[in-house]
Amino acid sequence: MRRTPLFDEYAACGAKITDFHGWSLPIQFSGIIAEHQHTRRRAGLFDCSHMGEFILRGDAAIRAFDRMVISDMVSLKPGRCRYTAILNDRGSIVDDCVGLRLAADELYLVTNAGPLKRLAALLGGPGVENVSDATAKLDLQGPASRQVLLDIGLRDIASLGYWTGRRCAWKGKELIATRAGYTGELGYELFTPAEHASALWRALIAHPAVLPCGLGARDTLRMEMCYPLYGQDITEDTTPLEAGMDRFIAWESEFPGKAALLAQRDGGCARRLTPIVSDTRQAPRHGFEVRHNGEPVGVVTSGGFGPSVERGIGLAYVPPAFAAPGTRLTVGPRAVPVTTAEAPVYRHGTCRMRFEE
Amino acid sequence: MNPEDLKYTEAHEWIGFQKGAYVVGITDFAQEQLGEITHVDLPEVGAKAQQGDPVAAVDSVKAWSEVYAPVSGIVVAVNEALENEPERVNKDPYGAGWFFKMGDVNVADLDALMDAAAYREFLNKQDH
Structure with missing residues (x-):
């Protein structure tokens, strides 16, 4: 089974490990209910390094991606995030993902772990770099998360509004931060080079407001928000219309699966x-x-x-x-x-x- | 670990004769596998069950499982305390975390169940 750059940190935190899409990930540390409640009240730290990240550079690469997805990624303003999905010809979901427009000519893409290989093949082309293996993703979620990040010196996140992101500096190193979330709480996703992941993890769990959390609490938190989970609620056999993702579909754009989706829209789900x-x-x-x-x-x-x-x-x-x-x-x-x-x-x-x- | 005076099923229930009735619960292994227990669905008092019938259910933060009658008989009492404190099953699976009591039991059914030593061996074969 594959391990994230933070695997060696789990044992010190008392993790119970599970197999998630071929990755050894913590299902829980102190207990699912305690971790859930702590995230709702203070801040929970989740290792999501198994997820995929791509950097798309240049107008052509961004436009090529825009033609593959259900949303309009060309109009996405620098500094903003947008949720979208890639469909197959039947209009069903190959993957759902979040794009951050880092700059006018740069798009940062966050994808699920399960369909990552498939996605790498679909996205591959000039200007597209798969940085999944080199990147660790730490999610800090909960009402105290902003104060925690300010306390450890990550001041660049102070200006981030909901569904925005930016490059930040922490201890002289660059990382990318977004404020999207999968728990319903104020929260930040921190994308850092794998070799700096342990230092960031340790700085965060040393903060008294932070509790390490596993996949179990992540699941109960997202279920209370009714967010769908890829591979379970949304799959290659479900369409965005069936999954209630109507508001993310840019009907004026062209994308694979659109004909099937139009037929479903007009014929009814x-x-x-x-x-x-x-x-x-x-x-x-x-x-x-x-x-x-x-x-x-x-x-x-x-x-x-x-x-x-x-x-x-x-x-x-x-x-x-x-x-x-x-x-x-x-x-x-x-x-x-x-x-x-x-x-x-x-x-x-x-x-x-x-x-x- | 697993008390010597109880009998055990392959579905990880235990049954033991205590104060005039056969008491049924789930084993320490079962509660450990399930994790934090969030709900216990108990049978009706008076319900008749054949050995192996699903008569109760247990919900945890991770999973869900049916609980089967270890022997044929009639449900004569249920542990109503589990309604508000299902975590009793985690804390004390062989005591305060009991599920229900059975009467009019077919005693011969007990012969098909494992004793503590056999259950221990059964568990050893489970985790390889």
Whole structure:
């Protein structure tokens, strides 16, 4: 199994390790619920170095990428981030990714670990550099994250608003910071050369507000925000329309899969990815069948216990007729009663917090 | 570790005769594998079960699992404290974390279960 540049730091923090798409990653350190709560209240540190990064240099490379994705990346202003996706010819999702316009002629692209090889082949061309192996990604998430970064001397992040990013200096070294997030809390993603990753990790966990967190808490945090997970809620068998990604589609642009997507838009989606909330702490689970009045109508793609909402929560594909918030359904072999809900299920996140300069 | 006076199933339940009834729970290995337990779905008192029937369910931060009747019989009591304190299963799987009690048990079913030594060996074969 592959290891990130931070693997040797895990043991000192008491990690339990799991296999995630062929990577040895921590599922938890002190405990999933404790890590989840700490991220909502103070700051959690996540090693996301398994994810992919590409640098696209020059107008031609950026335009070539723009023609591959569902959003308009040419109009993206320097300093801003945009969420997008690459589709196959059937209009289904090969990968979802975040682009940061570092400069007028430079785009930084962050992708998932699973489809990375496939993506490298698709993106490869003049002006495209795959920096995945040379880059570590540390996510610091939680209401205290900005103060923590200022405290360790990463002052360049002070000006970052929600869904922006920039090059920063820390201890004389360059790193790239974005403020996007996958937890619903104020948070920053720090992209640093692999050889500097341990120094940054240690500086962060030495701060009293910071707790190292694993994939388990990352999953419960993102489920409470109803963010889809690639490989689970969105795959090469689901389209952006089914996944509720309508607002990221630039219909005036051309991109692979557009014809299939247009046909689905005009003909109507057979299913929609829908948040569900259990009546109790008993949780929906990945793969559970969804029933309405006893009749099978769909499938749960993500599910688990939401520590902040103290209920079982999840995401399920159901026909639009059953997707309206407030619809009563049951899931799984024990017919756990759930109600469909509007996203997000957790509504007190700090991700949009504003700061005076 | 696993108490000597209990019997064990391959699905990691335990059963033992205590104060006039057969008490059922999940093993220390099971709670360790599941991690922090967030919910326990218990059977109805009076429910009849055949050996191997799914009668309860346990939810954790990581996974979900059904709990099967180790023997045939009738559910005569359930551990209502687990409703508000499911973490009892993590803290004390063989004591305060018990799931339910069975009466009118088919005692012959116990012969098919493992004793503590056999369960220990079964676990050793699991993690290779």
